[in-house]
Amino acid sequence: MIRAGAPWELIRWFGGMLIYCRTMAVFLLAWYLAAEAVPNKLLLPSPLAVAQALRESWLDGELTANAGISLLRLLVSVAAAAVLAIPIGLAMGRSRMISDLLEWPVELLRPIAGIAWIPLALFIFGIGQRLPIFIMFYTAFFPLLLGTAAGAQSVDRRLIAAARTMGLSRGTIMRRVVVPAALPSVLVSLRLAVAASWTAVVAAELVGAPSGLGYAIEYYRSMLATPTVMAFIVVIGLLGFLTDRALRWLGDALAPWARTEGRQ
Amino acid sequence: MTDAEMTDAKMTDAKIRLSGIGKSFGAPAAPVVAVQDLSLDIRPGEFLTIVGPSGCGKTTVLNMLAGLETPTTGTMTLDGRPIRGPGAERGVMFQDYALFPWKTVRGNIGFGLVHGPAGAGLSAAEREERVRRVIELVGLTGSEEKYPHQLSGGMRQRVALARLMANEPQILLMDEPLAALDAQTRIILQDELLRIWGQDKPAAERRTVVYITHSIDEAVFLADRVVVLSSHPGRLKRIVEIDLPRPRDDATRLSKAFADLCQSIWQSIREEAYRATMT
CATH class of the missing domain: 3.40.50.300 (P-loop containing nucleotide triphosphate hydrolases)
Incomplete structure (x- = not known):
């Protein structure tokens, strides 16, 4: 019998890492072979060249500076979207009237990709911080709004009934029952919003900002430095992965009951 | 009227x-x-x-x-x-318990005391004492920090019962409160219920x-x-x-x-x- 315990946990973790490394190795090998097969190095740089470029931009600080500015923009825009979307979403989820009122504008605006606003936003905001922040805000807003509304709407009616029989006021029920009950959905939609914002960051910075990961990609493209372009793409993937991990951890910390419930 | x-x-x-x-x-x-x-x-x-x-x-x-x-x-x-x-x-104990999944046993039982009028005029220490007492009464001592999804049906029912009792309402409305319990526990809680109601x-x-x-x-x-x-x-x-x-x-x-x-x-x-x- 294998007993659960620290050594066993360690072995399992190590095993998981091994599988992960193997998958990565296969992927890198395939990439390497493909790069060797393509005669023009400009079209597909080899992983070694990308690693080299990654190292260089890390050493001269360019990578950290651009990644930092993109990450900061992302945090600002998602935070702004959350501050606005979560209260409106809660109101939509709990009030038929508000939901009816907002349904049309939301459903009309939601299918429009954030980047579709770039030309117009260029006129309004010009090139700078505000344009990418606006685009990312727009992209993060709708998943958060609809996720929160769905979460608030599907709160177990019996829980609200129980709180009412304990004499809680409407406001207290909203804060003490609806909000915690909707929290797991809000946290999931936050992850979706962040993931969507990462996809928007490049497009927004490609055109509208003099800094950031998207700007760096565009800059090195014009220099025909494809290994560096790839290096920044890798960084975006990595940051997206890390922010999602961080949000998952945050979700588990804020809603421990939902974690065990969902994965049993 | x-x-x-x-x-x-x-x-x-x-x-x-x-x-x-x-x-x-x-x-x-x-x-x-x-x-x-x-x-x-x-x-x-x-x-x-x-x-x-x-x-x-x-x-x-x-x-x-x-x-x-x-x-x-x-x-x-x-x-x-x-x-x-x-x-x-009018306190209610629901047939399907209606426990708050994000609250521990202790949090569920004290919910009405903390957020509702039942706890008005009680100090924090008095609330805690009352919660502790009903937890003991229904036999949940040791499970205070568990979440509802970690409890068996019978234990959830006890949490719901304890939550009702902690609020000490004038009128108790109870929907099959002991249905999920085994026969022995049921008899004990019937006696307990009569005591709480005040048969003496x-x-x-x-x-x-x-x-x-x-x-x-x-x-x-x-x-x-x-x-x-x-x-x-x-x-x-x-x-x-x-x-x-x-x-x-x-x-x-x-x-x-x-x-x-x-x-x-x-x-x-x-x-x-x-x-x-x-x-």
């Missing part, structure tokens, strides 16, 4: 009065009648149990008393005033209890009166006065009078119960 009716309710000294209560669900064209023409006076300090076959509208009656559902016809008064919605003086105290100091159960012997053991409902639609079939002496204990459970009362109530619902089971 007219003034005359108001005085009338006060004169007969009913804690809760139901007059001609009916409840239908569904489209007005083809309503499903859950409860029909139910009139009943619930006396202050009374332990009233309701039994009946499934489909007799027991839970609907309880929800209406709780103020969570509005009767289609008739009037309901509490201390002579119409019942218009839920209130903290003078009648004036007792709380009013409306208690739904499908177990006839439980209904007889606990009650001052047993209300028997018939099904489809739910209607008042019979009210049985239980004049077994109090305090009741194991000797009561073994007495001939107890057995006779159970038998008599069984006779009045057996036909319907068989029909419900066989078809």
Whole structure:
């Protein structure tokens, strides 16, 4: 019998890492072979060249500076979207009237990709911080709004009934029952919003900002430095992965009951 | 409600009065009648149990008393005033417990004390003490920090019971509160319930209890009166006065009078119960 315990946990973790490394190795090998097969190095740089470029931009600080500015923009825009979307979403989820009122504008605006606003936003905001922040805000807003509304709407009616029989006021029920009950959905939609914002960051910075990961990609493209372009793409993937991990951890910390419930 | 009716309710000294209560669900064209023409006076300090076959509208009656559902016809008064919605003086224990999944056992039990009017005027220490006491009473000591999803059905039921008791409402509305428990625990908690209700105290100091159960012997053991409902639609079939002496204990459970009362109530619902089971 294998007993659960620290050594066993360690072995399992190590095993998981091994599988992960193997998958990565296969992927890198395939990439390497493909790069060797393509005669023009400009079209597909080899992983070694990308690693080299990654190292260089890390050493001269360019990578950290651009990644930092993109990450900061992302945090600002998602935070702004959350501050606005979560209260409106809660109101939509709990009030038929508000939901009816907002349904049309939301459903009309939601299918429009954030980047579709770039030309117009260029006129309004010009090139700078505000344009990418606006685009990312727009992209993060709708998943958060609809996720929160769905979460608030599907709160177990019996829980609200129980709180009412304990004499809680409407406001207290909203804060003490609806909000915690909707929290797991809000946290999931936050992850979706962040993931969507990462996809928007490049497009927004490609055109509208003099800094950031998207700007760096565009800059090195014009220099025909494809290994560096790839290096920044890798960084975006990595940051997206890390922010999602961080949000998952945050979700588990804020809603421990939902974690065990969902994965049993 | 007219003034005359108001005085009338006060004169007969009913804690809760139901007059001609009916409840239908569904489209007005083809309503499903859950409860029909139910009139009943619930006396202050009374332990009233309701039994009946499934489909007799027991839970609907309880929800209406709780103020969570509005009767289609008739009037309901509490201390002579119409019942218009839920209130903290009427505590409810729901059949499916309705525990807050994000709260631990302790958080669930203290919920009403912390966030509702039940805890008004109590210091934090007094609240904690009361929560600790009911946790001990229902036998949940050691599970205080667990979440509902980590508990068995029987333990969840105890949490729901403890949550109701912690709030100390004047009126306790209970929907099959002991149904998920094993036989021994059930007997212990029946005794405990009678103690909390105040069977050792003078009648004036007792709380009013409306208690739904499908177990006839439980209904007889606990009650001052047993209300028997018939099904489809739910209607008042019979009210049985239980004049077994109090305090009741194991000797009561073994007495001939107890057995006779159970038998008599069984006779009045057996036909319907068989029909419900066989078809």
